[in-house]
Amino acid sequence: MSLGRRSAALFAVAALLLSGCGGGGDGGGDGGGNQAGGAETTTIEWWHIQNIEPMLPVWDAMAREYEKAHPNVKINITPIENEAFKAKLTTVTQSGEAPDLFQTWGGGVLDQQVQAGLVKDLTADVAAWPSPLLPLAVQPYQIGGKTYGVPYDIGMVGFWYNKALFAKAGIDEPPATWAEFLDDVKALKDAGITPIALAGNAKWPGHYYWAYLAMRVGGLEALKQAAETKSFENPDFVAAGQQLKQLVDLQPFQTGFLGAAYETPDGQAAAVGNGKAAMELMGQWAPTVQRDAAKDLGDDLGFFPFPAVEGGKGTATEAFGGGGGFAVGADAPPATVDFLKYITSVENQRRSVETGAFLPVVQGAEDAIKDARAKVVAENLAGATGFQLYLDQAYPPAVGQQVNDSVAELIAGSKTAEQVTADITQTAKSE
Amino acid sequence: MDTMTRLDGATEPREAGRRAGDRPARRFRLRAWATIAAFLLPALVLFCLLVVAPILLALYASLFKWNGFGVLPTDFIGLDNFTRLFEDEIFLGDLWRGLLLIVLSVGVQLPLALGIALLLNQPMRGRAVYRLLFFAPYVVSEVIAAVLFTMVFSPEQGLANRILTAIGLEGLTSTWLADPSTVMYTLFIVMTWKYFGFYMIIFLAGRQAIPSEVTEAAAIDGANTWQIFRHVTLPLLGPTIRIGVFLSVIGTIQLFDLVWVLTGGGPIHTSETLAVTMFQYGFARYQVGYASAISVVMFIISLVFALGYQRWVMRRDIEGAITGMKDHR
Missing domain, CATH: 3.40.190.10 (Periplasmic binding protein-like II)
Incomplete structure (x- = not known):
């Protein structure tokens, strides 16, 4: 019966469409632990807001270097403009997911993300890192005595x-x-x-x-x-x-x-x-x-x-003032924290600071500041007796x-x- | 709604009675329904998924205090979001500003578009070029238009103030978008520039559908230009004008992108529209429940207007269309 065949075909098309929608929906957030054949490849979804020079190529380079040193890790970078990032993250987190590594400014928004169980507690990891972070710079990312984010830049108004x-x-x-x-x-x-x-x-x-x-x-x-x-x-x-x-x-x-x-x-x-x-x-x-x-x-x-x-x-x-930092998604693969440690190392901090875009957040990177005006800010910050986040x-x-x-x-x-x-x-x- | 009941005329009692024992016809009808269902299903599923489900979800979320994190809201607060709306100065301001823009659009923008459409209907040299020029702004994206006009209305370096100064009208220079008392009118200027071309084109199309015999007959009967316009052209343009008003009002209620890029709703909320306020609450303040309540109110306003307008104002135009369909069945 021709009618039967037709409607069967239509159902098939509809089913395809639906499964297509479903498949597209959860592609955004997770990305962790894909098992491909024998070798395990881990993919890290990284959302940052340095979508322009000078930091865009620097972070790109760091990711490629890390991939080279760790062949089983793949880093997917999504650079997004500041305001667009906020809107996009809100949309994604509504589905209960978060990227593996993403921009945060700490404070109230991070607190809400912590309460929603979207971000990982990094207290123990960060304490074991070889390059100590400046306490002033970490402060915005500490909530209830725990550290939920790692800074990459700090500054003041x-x-x-x-x-x-x-x-x-x-x-x-x-x-x-x-x-x-x-x-x-x-x-x-x-x-x-x-x-x-x-x-x-x-x-x-x-x-x-x-x-x-x-x-x-x-x-x-x-x-x-x-x-x-x-x-x-x-x-x-x-x-x-x-x-x-x-x-x-x-x-x-x-x-x-x-x-x-x-x-x-x-x-x-x-x-x-x-x-x-x-x-x-x-x-x-x-x-x-x-x-x-x-x-x-x-x-x-x-x-x-x-x-x-x-x-x-x-x-x-x-x-x-304030700065910029990264939070790690609750379901992120373990390599994410290791990669974060890599980009926060003294050597890589110096590379970032040398571009003039950031002020250092780890001890021992201060001398990488080249710009005289950035030095003034860094000195004021170093002599600060107290700090208030925006x-x-x-x-x-x-x-x-x-x-x-x-x-x-x-x-x-x-x-x-x-x-x-x-x-x-x-x-x-x-x- | 009207269309639905008329389309399934078979279930109407008088027809059903006549065909009750008619078996082959009934089987045919059943099969026809199966075909209709099969053809409708994909579109219907998509429609439900992309249109109905978000509306229901917004309705649901509007009853909760929810910051948007997590899969579904949990903190049920009933209609509190809606009662809060009616104490919210910004929201109430949005309603007033929306009304102002609707009045200006219907009262100024549409008559302007109609006037230019009628002018461009006259035989004249370079008519096609004029039509193209006037329609061009509508083709430009909202964002580009808005960025362009932030430059034109820039207080110090803007084109608008420079031209006014150059032609000796310093008194008319203004800070335009930067002044709470002028921002809405400046916004309206940009809206008119952006959208009047669209209405001009549909009015022009409507005008060209009027056979020249009618106006010629009126002229032979001794009607002057104004009388021809008032008693012949205007009534015959009725359906076009009614749909123009409809599109204009609905478009104004939902106005977002132009305002967002032009002023962001500022200064101090004086150019915010419902959609901008909704975005601010949803994406800047993370009060998704409250933002959903605003979107629900927007939806209700649009729906009530659309249904009421179709029922009372566009009744004749729509009835024509449906009668036509019935004949073709």
Whole structure:
């Protein structure tokens, strides 16, 4: 019967389609322990965010070297752009899987991944490694006394300023206190110079101001406590918001800063690189991005740590920043940890640091820093008496984003310092 | 829904009664159903897998507090996500902004597209070139268009401000996308640039389907240009305009990519749409349950609008189509 044959064929096609879908679905995450014939080949799925020069080829080379030394290991590299990585990882982890080796910033997101049982506890492995990691650099990846990630880069946020523009405004040395800082902003404005470039639309650069002020006024302990009690209703945080409001009221930012992005040709980094704005509060990567988006200021570009606030509980030597690290998926093959150890070795750290992209996270790689400006950051970091991870990484994602959103509203003038702490608290309580 | 009940006319009581004892016909009918089922099955399975299942999953997830990790959510909170929505300033703002964009699209963009379509229907030199030029923006990808306009509306180096300054209109220069009070209108300018060509083309097609005898007859009867437009062209364009409004409204409710690249929803949420807010909650805040609730509301709004609009506004147009099908059976 022709009809029967036809429908049978259709069923077959449908079945093929379905099995095709099913087969494609679980190809992404696992990848571990494929047994091919007699020889066991292990495949490591590696997702990193160094999708551009200079680190893309360096990590590629390290993977190939490791494969050569271990013929039974194959490393599949997926380089993904920063924001795309976050979205892609979220999608994959929803299926309960994680890549074998993947980018992490530690803090709140890593904590959620740990709770979901997606990442491996690396405490014992890391303790046995020959090249000791800097305690400061490992801190963001330690949760409840256990280590769930290994850093490859560490840095801090501070003011990057244009020495020539500061001289033009008659400022001899960088400010040491918030009051001096505000005076300098006024002096720059009086000299017809835009004092600060800010990427208002990106939000995270704005949160640096509030976070640093909160650290200087309330101290590191206050921020830690806020995370534990889920309450940011602390008069010190309100005071920090008011200090920020004082700065905003001086109108120190470039025209249209509320819509500005960070790394576009008319964004924050470019404004400083082009000499249109005198400074920006940014991490250790600022010179690189300025060079990419506009041009390199060379020796005119200086760095000073965030000033102290008079009468505050924090000191000017406490650093705020973060880095990048790797977490290992819960079901990853054992070779993954060994490979991680390989790329974190002193020799390979030196190779990475020499590109100028990273600052060292293992002892003994400091002298590989070539760039004078990177050295300044490394020195400040080495002398730091305390360390706070970026708030949008340290706290659970929803709280971190709320900090960014609320501070952006404070800077735009639509929320008060009190509303900022109230909104963050409300989000923290609901988590 | 209408189509379904009409298509299986055989089960309607009056026909069923007439054919109850008709055995060969019944067997034939049964076999026909088997054929239909066999042909429908692959598409139906894919449809269920790719359309129905995600909708049901979103509905399910919207009842949970879930950060998206793990296979399925466990922390059931009932309708809390939905009650939270109606206290969420950003979400309520999204509704207002969506309404504003719909009003502007239907009130400004579509009439503009109609006007240009009618102009380009006139015999003139280089008509094809104009048609191509006006349609071109629609072919450009949303992301490219958005990147282009972030440059055009850049406050300091942007083309828009430079042109305004060059022609002596410094007073009209603005920070465009960077100012909470102008960002929505700037967004609308970009939307219009991007999409009016599409509506122009469908209006043009609709206009060309109107036989010239009708307008000529009106002209002979002494109707002036406005009267011909108002009483002949416009009513005959009715079905085209109604589908244009429908596509425009649905498209605006779901607007995402253009806004995402242009402003990311900023500054301070003043250009966020429902879809952008959903993405922010889902992928930046990892509140997948809450984001699902937003997507469910988006779905309901679109569905209610689509069904209501088809039922009340496009009724005549659709009935025509179905009657036609019945005749062909």
